[in-house]
Amino acid sequence: MTAIKELNKLVFAIGKRYSTFDPFIWADKLNVQIYWKEVADKPLAETLYYGDTPIVMMSNIIRYSNQRYFVLAHELCHVIEQDGLTAYYSSNVRLKDKSENGADEFAMAVVTNLFIEEHDHLPSTYQDLRYNYGLPFLGN
Numbered sequence: 741m742t743a744i745k746e747l748n749k750l751v752f753a754i755g756k757r758y759s760t761f762d763p764f765i766w767a768d769k770l771n772v773q774i775y776w777k778e779v780a781d782k783p784l785a786e787t788l789y790y791g792d793t794p795i796v797m798m799s800n801i802i803r804y805s806n807q808r809y810f811v812l813a814h815e816l817c818h819v820i821e822q823d824g825l826t827a828y829y830s831s832n833v834r835l836k837d838k839s840e841n842g843a844d845e846f847a848m849a850v851v852t853n854l855f856i857e858e859h860d861h862l863p864s865t866y867q868d869l870r871y872n873y874g875l876p877f878l879g880n
Contacts (some may be wrong), residue, residue, distance in 0.1 A: 744845065751849040754820070761854040763813040763847075772796055772819055774812070776803050785811045787818045794819045807874025809854065810847050817846035844876075851875065 755761040758769050767774055773795045784807070785798040796815045802808045821842065851873035855863045858872075869875045 743842075747842070747846055748849050750820070751846065751853060755850075755853055755857075761850055761857050763809055763816055763850055763854075766816055767796065767812060770794075770816070770819065772816065774798060776800050785815045787815045802874070805874060806872055809873040810851055810875050813847035813850035814843045816850075817843035821846070848875065 751761070754766060758766055760766075764774075766772075771793070773793065775795060775797050777797050777800065779797065779799045779801075781799075781801065783799075784802055785796055788795045788797060796812065796819075798808065798811065798815075802811060818839070848869075851869055852863065855869060855872055863869050863872075866875065
């Protein structure tokens with residue numbers, strides 16, 4: 741099975757388990773602490789660990805923006821899929837790039853399913869997801 745199919749199966753299984761695709765509810769159910777902080781423009785969020793406890797630090801810049809959904813879903817992927825890789829991940833650029841791309845794909849699957857949950861249909865365009873959940877701009 742392809743990596744994308746596996747990723748979609750994982751997202752669907754978590755959504756089914758928690759009866760929603762809302763990443764804020766997932767974070768609560770997974771006991772992931774979210775802290776809003778005044779931080780630099782980039783990154784918009786970062787996952788840290790206090791012992792074994794994951795903590796997501798999110799920028800106040802997006803606190804009231806729809807972008808918070810995509811960003812949190814991205815960080816939850818790091819918690820769910822890449823738990824325990826923090827030290828290796830930060831020292832290996834290739835793994836970091838692959839990990840970041842995978843987290844973006846995971847977040848895209850989460851917010852696509854959240855859109856369906858909230859609107860009872862697939863999004864018509866990428867713009868629908870971008871407007872509702874702050875997906876990154878894929879321009880020139």
